Amino acid sequence: MKGGNWGKVLKVDLTTGKIETEELPEQHYRDFLGGSGLAAKWFFDHRGWEADPLSPENPLMIMNGPLSGTSYPGVSRLEICARSPLTGIWGEASMGGHFSPQLKRTGYDGIIVLGASEKPVYLYVTDEGAEIRDASHLWGKDTYETEELLKEEVGDKRAQVICIGPAGENLVKYANVMNDRGSTAGRCGMGAVMGYKRLKAVVARGNKKYPVADEAGFKAAREKMSETLKFSMVAEGLHAFGSNVHMEYGMAIGDTPVKNWREAYWAEGPEKLGGTTVAEKILTRTHSCFACPIACKRIVEIKEGPYRMEEGPGSEYEAAAALGTLQRMDSLEANHKANELCNRYGMDVISCGGVIAYATEAFEEGLIKEEDTGGLRLGWNRPDVLLELIRRIAFREGIGDDMAEGVRSMAEKYGGQEFAIHVKGLECPMHDPRALWGMALTYATSIRGACHCADSNLYVDLGLLNHNELGVKRSWPYRAKGKAAQTIASQKKGVIANSAVICQYAWNASGGSLADMAEALRTLTGFGYTVEELAKVGDRIWYLKRAIGNLCGATREDDRLPRRILEPHPEGVTSSLHLALYPQFMSMVPMGKMRVEKVKDTTVNLMKKYLFPNMDKILTSLNKLPMFSLSRKKLQQGDPAERQRRTVAFDEMLEEYYRLRDIDEKGRPSRRRLEELGLQDVAEVLHG
Amino acid sequence: MKGMSLKLLGRKDVPTVKLFATLRKAAGEKDFRSDARNVAEVLEEVEKRYGDKVSRYLRNCIILVNGQNAGYLKGKRTKLEEEDEVSIFPPLAGG
Numbered sequence: 001m002k003g004g005n006w007g008k009v010l011k012v013d014l015t016t017g018k019i020e021t022e023e024l025p026e027q028h029y030r031d032f033l034g035g036s037g038l039a040a041k042w043f044f045d046h047r048g049w050e051a052d053p054l055s056p057e058n059p060l061m062i063m064n065g066p067l068s069g070t071s072y073p074g075v076s077r078l079e080i081c082a083r084s085p086l087t088g089i090w091g092e093a094s095m096g097g098h099f100s101p102q103l104k105r106t107g108y109d110g111i112i113v114l115g116a117s118e119k120p121v122y123l124y125v126t127d128e129g130a131e132i133r134d135a136s137h138l139w140g141k142d143t144y145e146t147e148e149l150l151k152e153e154v155g156d157k158r159a160q161v162i163c164i165g166p167a168g169e170n171l172v173k174y175a176n177v178m179n180d181r182g183s184t185a186g187r188c189g190m191g192a193v194m195g196y197k198r199l200k201a202v203v204a205r206g207n208k209k210y211p212v213a214d215e216a217g218f219k220a221a222r223e224k225m226s227e228t229l230k231f232s233m234v235a236e237g238l239h240a241f242g243s244n245v246h247m248e249y250g251m252a253i254g255d256t257p258v259k260n261w262r263e264a265y266w267a268e269g270p271e272k273l274g275g276t277t278v279a280e281k282i283l284t285r286t287h288s289c290f291a292c293p294i295a296c297k298r299i300v301e302i303k304e305g306p307y308r309m310e311e312g313p314g315s316e317y318e319a320a321a322a323l324g325t326l327q328r329m330d331s332l333e334a335n336h337k338a339n340e341l342c343n344r345y346g347m348d349v350i351s352c353g354g355v356i357a358y359a360t361e362a363f364e365e366g367l368i369k370e371e372d373t374g375g376l377r378l379g380w381n382r383p384d385v386l387l388e389l390i391r392r393i394a395f396r397e398g399i400g401d402d403m404a405e406g407v408r409s410m411a412e413k414y415g416g417q418e419f420a421i422h423v424k425g426l427e428c429p430m431h432d433p434r435a436l437w438g439m440a441l442t443y444a445t446s447i448r449g450a451c452h453c454a455d456s457n458l459y460v461d462l463g464l465l466n467h468n469e470l471g472v473k474r475s476w477p478y479r480a481k482g483k484a485a486q487t488i489a490s491q492k493k494g495v496i497a498n499s500a501v502i503c504q505y506a507w508n509a510s511g512g513s514l515a516d517m518a519e520a521l522r523t524l525t526g527f528g529y530t531v532e533e534l535a536k537v538g539d540r541i542w543y544l545k546r547a548i549g550n551l552c553g554a555t556r557e558d559d560r561l562p563r564r565i566l567e568p569h570p571e572g573v574t575s576s577l578h579l580a581l582y583p584q585f586m587s588m589v590p591m592g593k594m595r596v597e598k599v600k601d602t603t604v605n606l607m608k609k610y611l612f613p614n615m616d617k618i619l620t621s622l623n624k625l626p627m628f629s630l631s632r633k634k635l636q637q638g639d640p641a642e643r644q645r646r647t648v649a650f651d652e653m654l655e656e657y658y659r660l661r662d663i664d665e666k667g668r669p670s671r672r673r674l675e676e677l678g679l680q681d682v683a684e685v686l687h688g
Numbered sequence: 689m690k691g692m693s694l695k696l697l698g699r700k701d702v703p704t705v706k707l708f709a710t711l712r713k714a715a716g717e718k719d720f721r722s723d724a725r726n727v728a729e730v731l732e733e734v735e736k737r738y739g740d741k742v743s744r745y746l747r748n749c750i751i752l753v754n755g756q757n758a759g760y761l762k763g764k765r766t767k768l769e770e771e772d773e774v775s776i777f778p779p780l781a782g783g
Contacts (some may be wrong), residue, residue, distance in 0.1 A: 233745065233779045235709050243782030247708050250783075252752055252775055265755075266770050275782070276709065296782075317782040431783060452783055463759075478761075482721065506783070 002526030003213035004066030005029050009042075010108045014197050015056055015115030019130050022112070030527045031678065034065035035111060036092045037499030038543040039081040040548060042112065043090075044682065047550040053085035053189075054171065054196045056116040059453050062103070062162070062202065063111075065501030065523050068335050069104030069208065069290065072222050073229055074506020076100055076289035078162070078179075079498060084188040085196075086351070086406050087425035087449050089552040090545055092192045093176065093236075094453065094498055095162075095184030096289035102160040105206025111195060113152055122163075122201040127208055135200035139169060142344035142619055143178040144312075150203050158499050161204040163201035165346025167394040172404040174427070178343060182313025183289060186348040187426065188448055213526030221306060221520040223313040223390065225510055229293050234301050234464060234509040238296040239286065241275030243317040243505070247325075248274050249462075256321050257565075259328045259380060260357035264432060272330040273320045273513035281332060284311055294506060299617035300336055307383070315339040315349075321430035322353025327360065327386055332412060334383030338390055345394035351406060354427030355452055358387050358407045359399070367414045374398045378586040419685050421565060424449035424558050433565055433648055436461035437478045440566065441487040444559045446543040455494035457487055459508045469514050469531060480649035484656035492538030499541055540677040543669045547682045556667035566648040697768070704732055713746040715719065719737045720746040728764035730774050745778040752777070773782055 001007040008023045014063045024038070032041045039061040043049075050058035062081045067075040078100040084091025103111070106125050113123070120135040138146050143165040150161045160179065167174035168191030175191030176184045185191075196348075212218050230412055237245045247270045250256035253659035254264035271277060275298075281303055288295035298314035305564040315323070315336050323329070323338040342349045362368040363378035370377065378385055393402025407427050421428045426449025433440035446454040459465040461477045466487035477481030493512060496506050500521065510516070520530045529537075542638070549558075657663075663671040674683040689779040714736045724730040731746055752759040752775040758766045767775065 233710065233748065234781055237778060237780035238782060240710050243781050247779060247780030248708050249750070249777050252777075253757070254755075260695055276712065429783070455767055459781055464779055464781055501763060504780075 001026060001029070001211065003211045003218075004521070004525040005034060005109050006107050006210070008108060008254060009110040011110055011112045011114070011129060012132065013115040014113060014117040014132065014199060017132055021108075022209075024109075028489065029066070030539055031537065032523075032544075033537060034503035034518055035068070035079040035494065036079075036081050036094075036156060037537070037544075038065075039063045039079060039092070039110070040541060041543050043083075044544060044548055044685075046533070048083060049548055052085045053088060053091075053193065054250055056197070058083050058196075060193050060197065060199070061110060061191070061312075062113070063501075064100050064104055064109055065499055065500050066521060067500045069101030069211075070218075070524065071189075071291060072218075072502070072505040072520055072524075073225050073291065073293050074289075075501065076183075076292060076570045077498075077501040078185070078504055079501055080162075080177055080185040080190045080192045081577055082190060083170070083552065084190075084426075084448065086189040088547045089449070089554050090447055091188030091190060092448055092498070093185035093187045094501070095159070095177065095179060095185035095488050096292075096503060097179035098290045099160040099162050099179045099204060100501075101290050102158075102204040102206055102375065104210050105208050106204055107206065107208045108655045111202065113199060115548065116196060117198040120198045120200050122150065122203060123199065125202065125204045125206075126152070127206050132613070135198075138163075138491045142166065142167060143346045144181050145342055146201055147178070147181065150201055154203055154205065156205050159203050159205040161201050161203050163346075164194045164199075165344055165394070166679060167347040167404075168192055168195035170202075170394065170396050170404070172347060172396065173406050173409075174348040174355075174404075175346050176348045178346055182287070182343060184348070186350065187451065188275075189348075191346050192194070205687065210240060212524055213679035214523040214575070217523030218520065221516070221523055225516060225520070226293060226512040229506065232509045232511075235294045238294050238505055238509065239453045241279055242280060242286075242296050242298045242314070244273075244275035244298070244320045244684050246275075246317045247320060248276065250317075250321075250431070250435075251437045254354065255432050256325055257432050258325045258367075260326060260361045261428075261432065261564055262419075263328075264434065264571070266325060268330060269325045269328075273315075273324040273332055273335055274643070275317075275320075277332060278314060282314065282336065287313070288502070290397065291486070292503065292506060294509065296505060302333050302336060305333055307331070307337040308484070309337055309340050312340060313343060315384060318430050319349040320495060321352075322350050322605065323356075323386065326353050326430065327382075328380040329383055329539050330381060331383045334386065338383075338386055338418050340388060341390045341394075341402050344378040344542040345390070347390070349395060350429050351427040352390060352393065354421055355407050355410060356386060357392070358410060358416065359389070359403060362410070362414050362416045365416060367416050368399070372399055372414075374397070418562065419564055421562050422450060423561060424554065426450045428562075428565065431458055431484070434559065434569070435477070436488070436650050437480065437653070438475070438483055438487060440521060440561055440650050441483055442490070444561050445487065445491075445657060447542070447549055453494065453504060455487065455490035456497075456504065456508055456512055458488040459512065460486060465508055465512045467522050470535060480652045480656075481654045484660050491542055492535050495538045495541045496534060496543075499537075502656075505678055540679065543674060543677055544679060544682055546663075546669055547686050548677070549672070550666070550668045550686060554667065556658075556663070556665065559667065561650060567635070568646045698778070702703070703730070703768045703772040703774055706775045707734075707774065708775065709774060709775045710746045710782050711749065714745060724762065724768060724774075726768055727753065727758050727766045727774065730768070730776075731764065732750065733777065733780060746776070748779045750777040750779070
């Protein structure tokens, strides 16, 4: 290998205790980069889809990419992949922190864990190789304690630890893997896969210098990226207020969900829970992942009160929304406490928040009763209930045992499918497709289920990125036209980010240039990547993962979104249909961008000015306007044409997407497309 | 009210301009009342009030008028009515 990779992975069988090194062909690295791309290739070659997610045969793949752990900005990332116990299909989760550089320096590109141990163990990986060690004394410890104890145990503070908490041990289906206390491989239940294998943690400490094909060239590429980030206003915002800087804007455009996705606007939400409020009230300092100039992590402290917490990682945007606005909870302190509990127990905040919001609505609807909850009265804005539910889920106590299975499973047992917000079993992240239509395709066609990190559509729809270098125009945030092509281009870049491996914040904040990425990878690996070849790599990995999804049983039927997040809001301030008075205007305005009270005022002003100039007194109050009330009432009951106009044109976008992706009626990539990308072996398995 | 012009005194309600994230940090102020008649005037006023320290944030900022992106209305020519709310965000994303 010329650079970036070592050309080998560590293979550990926890059933037999056998540890070996497996060399991988150079062509695999060139064609699939590394990270989740290389993991998918290994998974396919070893027929990973035949293993039950919670079985010894399910391979847990802890992977670096060529960029991981190098000196390039934003490359602290690590990918953890396996068949997901939550969704049953391909699962992957990306994490920042400080583990990937240590793994890189041990001389391995990744660790593939097979089998399952009878007793709790941890894996200690160094330059000298690997060792399976007893972890009985750590079983039951939370992730913060485990990390600390293991660093002490190996006697090296520079050693890095990824570990699970009680949630992973108890096989909570959305248990995560943690590093550096606040960095998480959150989604798809990779922590449960570790828990099943009785693998409490992996500790890495290395000293080897990774190879670089063209030192001077890579240094120049690195400096260019650093320079760009220095002047990036997106990076500046992330540094100043963390990822939660998004909440104010997200709420303003209806992107941030409220009350289990029933509402799209809650003015007080960002004031109570947003990034600027955190900075004003509880922030003590910022923190960064390895070699990251942005430092978006928040360190907070709550000194007193019922939700007191010692100085530690604060909520990022997803936690602030999933454990805040989604519960319509206005306590900043309780939100951070909830985030801390999820971190310590080792649970994905998005899925956890989604499950609790579903359960609250199901309780409200009478589907879940007090006898089911052991007397706990679920409700909106009830911080103590939220914290108690998090605990019960992590330990699978009472209703927590059902909730630990995820929202899809909950809805199958208790009903309320219409408000169980997930795709392919993965709870939706905190971006509402009604505000940014691109997110509808993103969620529906993401390989692992509802995911906002598998592509860069969020940034494109927000107007911060474009795909000009791929010859794809950015489409309007709430128009179907062009969305499919935009999504495919976004997915190429997303796949590359998760395979290269680089933080999407950092890459996107620098402009998300594929040319810059090709330059970095070309100089690092020595493979002669061009933008075109890299785009093809992005496609190749995507189609491979799509095929793995098919082999796990996914079809077109699974590329669906819950109706609730496609249709106009039935309640809250964005539900009123005053803009029906201006249908042409309406077609341009996304659901979330309406502020009904303001529109109402504008409407009244127009009527005063042009239609009823002498009826000023009568028009002082809207409630005295019978025609207005009538119109409002009628529309609230549902005007089919108007509803249609404001409903995300999902089917139209999806059909176009299938056509461009060449997906057949069963949801499989066509044989022709697979063969064009050099995936003959995949075509053979998929199509026979 | 800080910086209120004479023109404002004769008007009952005037637009509110809200500043967010790093722009708010640079300006050192959360919001102000403005007598601007359109978005272009708001931007001029922001620059005048806070000077060079905010200029770079305004170059690629996102402007919402009552929650609607001004870019999809009439851009800088978007007229403002009494009680309108203009929100100015620097380029930002998270999630």
